[in-house]
Amino acid sequence: MGIYADNAATTRMSRRAINAMLPYMDDIYGNPSSIHSFGCQAKDALEEARQRVSAILGCSPREITFTSGGSESDNQAIRSAAAIGIRTGKRHIVSTAFEHHAVLHTLDFLKRDGFEITLIDVPESGLIDPEQIRESIRPDTCLVSVMYANNEIGTIQPAAEIGRICRGKNVFFHTDAVQAFGYLPVRTDILQVDLLSLSAHKFHGPKGVGLLYCRRGISLTPVIYGGAQERGKRAGTENVPAIMGMAAAMEDAAADMEKNNIYVTELRNRLIKGLSDIPHSVLNGDTKKRLPGNVNFCFEGIEGESLVLMLDSKGIAASSGSACMAGSLDPSHVLMAIGRSYRLANSALRLTINERNTPEEIDVLIRTVRESVEALRNMSSDWKDLIEGKREFLLP
Numbered sequence: 001m002g003i004y005a006d007n008a009a010t011t012r013m014s015r016r017a018i019n020a021m022l023p024y025m026d027d028i029y030g031n032p033s034s035i036h037s038f039g040c041q042a043k044d045a046l047e048e049a050r051q052r053v054s055a056i057l058g059c060s061p062r063e064i065t066f067t068s069g070g071s072e073s074d075n076q077a078i079r080s081a082a083a084i085g086i087r088t089g090k091r092h093i094v095s096t097a098f099e100h101h102a103v104l105h106t107l108d109f110l111k112r113d114g115f116e117i118t119l120i121d122v123p124e125s126g127l128i129d130p131e132q133i134r135e136s137i138r139p140d141t142c143l144v145s146v147m148y149a150n151n152e153i154g155t156i157q158p159a160a161e162i163g164r165i166c167r168g169k170n171v172f173f174h175t176d177a178v179q180a181f182g183y184l185p186v187r188t189d190i191l192q193v194d195l196l197s198l199s200a201h202k203f204h205g206p207k208g209v210g211l212l213y214c215r216r217g218i219s220l221t222p223v224i225y226g227g228a229q230e231r232g233k234r235a236g237t238e239n240v241p242a243i244m245g246m247a248a249a250m251e252d253a254a255a256d257m258e259k260n261n262i263y264v265t266e267l268r269n270r271l272i273k274g275l276s277d278i279p280h281s282v283l284n285g286d287t288k289k290r291l292p293g294n295v296n297f298c299f300e301g302i303e304g305e306s307l308v309l310m311l312d313s314k315g316i317a318a319s320s321g322s323a324c325m326a327g328s329l330d331p332s333h334v335l336m337a338i339g340r341s342y343r344l345a346n347s348a349l350r351l352t353i354n355e356r357n358t359p360e361e362i363d364v365l366i367r368t369v370r371e372s373v374e375a376l377r378n379m380s381s382d383w384k385d386l387i388e389g390k391r392e393f394l395l396p
């Protein structure tokens with residue numbers, strides 16, 4: 001049995017989420033759009049799920065649209081705000097350099113429609129200063145999009161404060177809360193958000209399902225055209241089993257949040273402490289304002305990718321950046337955004353733990369990462385140059 005420490009990439013489904021899905025793949029298999037009783041049963045379940053998730057988020061069921069996940073929700077949130085911007089003559093959007101690619105690539109796409117995008121620089125702490133957001137908002141700004149918690153370095157952004165600034169300036173605020181849910185309170189009223197994205201597979205729900213919260217009065221633009229499902233906002237037969245699984249997973253994540261956070265934070269601190277002793281290493285992102293389960297280090301003189309492969313051979317699942325970067329040789333845009341050099345950004349290891357990890361596993365992680373970093377350094381010509389003084393160390 002290996003150790004799974006890549007929970008920011010995806011999580012194992014909970015038994016309750018799996019069980020919540022089964023009836024909707026079996027007896028209750030109707031299409032929610034059908035008017036016969038098979039369909040009505042599915043429709044009732046769908047609307048009950050909408051009711052349950054909106055209760056957790058503190059909004060009205062009508063403000064929830066079910067989607068295929070975080071990426072789709074981000075795409076739709078931004079494109080909807082942009083469509084309103086086009087109608088009102090506002091073609092400027094404020095976001096940050098370390099957003100998820102679902103946000104950044106959607107913004108790139110909008111440039112072709114004549115949008116101007118301001119990406120706020122991220123300080124080394126990985127914490128966005130709300131004042132910088134305030135200063136970047138212009139009369140033609142239609143949207144601010146800032147993630148609630150970063151998926152690589154786990155830093156937690158002052159979403160409620162940014163929300164307040166945006167509301168004061170009459171600018172839409174979208175937050176990608178995909179990594180936050182289950183660890184931070186996600187209440188749409190407290191965060192003062194207009195649009196918010198969630199994805200079920202990051203909190204023990206199924207993959208390929210998520211939701212988009214859209215505040216009443218704001219019209220969503222479809223990304224997928226077709227039938228009139230989801231009040232015409234998202235065509236395609238609803239994935240009823242997955243939606244039922246997500247609702248169950250959301251309830252558990254919200255109910256267990258405080259208990260899990262205490263436990264996971266303790267494990268994480270132990271892990272950070274154990275890895276900090278490795279010479280010429282640095283923890284990426286603020287130590288305090290970070291998700292309970294996130295650990296992200298740069299180890300000078302090694303390749304993060306090689307470390308991940310070596311750990312895998314020893315039964316440990318980790319990541320060198322985000323899952324989306326796998327197979328790409330580009331260093332993480334998040335680590336580059338917080339000012340790490342190209343070389344250092346390529347030396348990163350992300351370990352993301354949760355309530356299913358044990359203290360014994362943390363000790364194995366510490367020991368195995370230490371050994372593997374040492375082994376890789378001994379094989380590295382880059383490391384040889386550093387210790388022979390041919391190049392200066394970047395990290396103490």
Ligand SMILES: *Cc1c(COP(=O)(O)O)cnc(C)c1O
Pocket residue numbers: 008009068069070071072074100102147149150151176178179199200201202208209210
């Ligand atoms: C995983 C993730 C996404 C994408 O969600 P999918 O459901 O996998 O499309 C978006 N944003 C963040 C911050 C994520 O961690």
